[in-house]
Amino acid sequence: MIVTIDRKQQILEAATHSFSLFGYKATTIDQIAKIANVGKGTIYTFYKNKEQLFHQIISLLIQEMKAAVDAIINDDLTFHEKADRALFKLLEYRTDHQLMIKLLQEEKELGTPAVKEVIQSIEQMIIDYLKTIIQKGIDEGEIKPCHTELTAFIMLKLYVALIFDWDEQHKPLDKDEISALLKLYVLDGLTPS
Amino acid sequence: MIVTIDRKQQILEAATHSFSLFGYKATTIDQIAKIANVGKGTIYTFYKNKEQLFHQIISLLIQEMKAAVDAIINDDLTFHEKADRALFKLLEYRTDHQLMIKLLQEEKELGTPAVKEVIQSIEQMIIDYLKTIIQKGIDEGEIKPCHTELTAFIMLKLYVALIFDWDEQHKPLDKDEISALLKLYVLDGLTPS
DNA sequence: AAAATGACCAAATGATCAAAATGGTCAAAC
DNA sequence: GTTTGACCATTTTGATCATTTGGTCATTTT
Secondary structure (H helix, E strand, C coil): CEEEEEEEHHHHHHHEEEEEEEHHCCCHHHHHHHHCCCCCCHHHHHHHHHHHHHHHHHHHHHHHHHHHHHCCCCCCHHHHHHHHHHHHHHHHHHHHHHHHHHHHHHHHCCHHHHHHHHHHHHHHHHHHHHHHHHHHHHHHCCCCCCCCCHHHHHHHHHHHHHHHHHHHCCCCHHHHHHHHHHHHHHHHHCCCC | CCHHHHHHHHHHHHHHHHHHCCCCCCCCCCHHHHHHCCCHHHHHHHHHHHHHHHHHHHHHHHHHHHHHHHHHCCCCCCCHHHHHHHHHHHHHHHCHHHHHHHHHHHHHHHCCHHHHHHHHHHHHHHHHHHHHHHHHHHCCCCCCCCHHHHHHHHHHHHHCCCCCHHCCCCCCCCHHHHHHHHHHHHHHCCCCC
């Protein structure tokens, strides 16, 4: 029994390692089996196929991401602080997390369907997380009532644009500038008081 | 002389037609020459190469787009009305203008460098146009002083997200809803009054 | 003389298809 | 009951060859 759990863990680690290094498509089951020191057939006793194994890994990544945000947020913070911290931490994975980096690259360059799907599910997790923050903000009277999913969607797009797209043509913005821009555009608005 | 001008015009029309139908890469100079009823060499007496001809066509498109916005905007309108109308008209090209549609598709599917470049230049035109509207808004005291390029960039990203990305997972938003969202998020802000 | 042309060329692209690699299976080994 | 790797059908790769392409320029047309 101990051995079984260990084997599963070995496979998971080997697959994560290989996906991080070569991406989804370029990682072969043989490769994973070899790295995990396990027969190829063994992998199929734990996972129906390559895609299920992939989904399991992403599911763990999503859990980890949520936990990472939970660790730096609490309900004493203002709406603005919570939203800013959550977005920053979650988007940080795009620049710092090897697997995430590789998957984004693969989506752009190869368009692998399984990868597109998985990235979509990660984005949805981010939106769902933001939705809870937004709903609390509404309940506390910190922000106006609004369509939570739509607001979450816009905030995510805004941060992605500021962190990743703006840099393509301009000098990068730092954390504090981006945080201030969220406040300026989404919270306060451009209308003079 | 009349003949020369006519020839140039024929080439331009033939090329525009072919680019609109097949995209940049899949359009051949032979094809353009044939449609224009012109020898292949003739094209090269007017344009240095395929890319210059392409640039000329895009330059005309950009002129046309600016004129289209000029026609529906005047300085009596509020900042919000001007920004909304300009963004809508300019982004309408993405759904209604055959050449624009084909180029966006080619960029996504083939990533043709010349096409990327050209799309970038169209986006920059949009941002430049918005910048003038924003600057006027600041001068008139309609909106707070702000970084005009950055504000234009954000407004463009917001509209693109609302018009094109939101639909992928949700029921499309109509013109008025999008206009109201620009007001809510960027002008008024979410902070309760 | 000036403008227009299309045969021509080097380079890029596409088609072909045999060999290699891949995801997944399953009878045998443990 | 687990684990395994030889095995299979299918997909992917890459070497090779044929076609097409952007661009030139000597010749023809006006």
